[in-house]
Amino acid sequence: MTLRDAAMTARENAYAPYSGFKVGAALRGAGGGLFGGCNVENVAYPEGTCAEAGAIAAMVAAGETVIAEAYVVADSPEPVTPCGGCRQKLAEFAAPDVRVTLATTSGVETTTTVGALLPGAFGADHMDRG
Numbered sequence: 168m169t170l171r172d173a174a175m176t177a178r179e180n181a182y183a184p185y186s187g188f189k190v191g192a193a194l195r196g197a198g199g200g201l202f203g204g205c206n207v208e209n210v211a212y213p214e215g216t217c218a219e220a221g222a223i224a225a226m227v228a229a230g231e232t233v234i235a236e237a238y239v240v241a242d243s244p245e246p247v248t249p250c251g252g253c254r255q256k257l258a259e260f261a262a263p264d265v266r267v268t269l270a271t272t273s274g275v276e277t278t279t280t281v282g283a284l285l286p287g288a289f290g291a292d293h294m295d296r297g
C-alpha cells in the first residue's frame with residue numbers, strides 16, 4: 168500500500184460533522200510501517216483532532232517514534248497544509264528534511280519538508296543551559 172492509499176483510506180473514516188471537511192494523513196515510520204489517521208471532531212471542540220495528530224497517535228501506539236515520510240490529503244481546491252499545532256507535532260518525530268506530501272483527493276500534490284513547514288522550530292535544545 169502506498170502512503171497516498173493509506174491516507175485516502177483513513178480519510179474515508181474521518182468524523183467531521185461540524186466542518187464537513189474530511190482529512191486523511193499517513194506516516195511511514197523509520198521501521199517501514201504505515202500509520203493512518205483522520206480528523207475527529209466533537210460538539211464541544213468542533214475543530215477536533217487533526218488527521219496528522221491521529222496518524223501520530225497510531226504510530227506512537229504501535230511503538231514507532233520516528234517519521235520517515237508523511238502524506239496529507241483532503242478534498243480541497245489546493246493541497247491542504249497542516250495547522251500550526253500539527254507542524255510542531257510532526258517536528259517532534261521527524262527530522263527537518265523529512266518529506267511531507269500535501270495532496271487533494273483529485274490528485275494534485277505538492278511536496279515540502281518538515282523543516283520548511285516549521286522554520287525555527289522550538290526544540291529540546293532550547294531548554295539546554297548546559
Ligand code: THU
Pocket residue numbers: 183186188190205206207208213214215216217218219239247248249250253
Ligand atoms: N484539519 C486536519 O485534520 N488537518 C489539517 O491539516 C488541516 C485541518 C481538520 C481539522 C478540522 O476537523 C477540519 O480539518 C477543519 O479545520
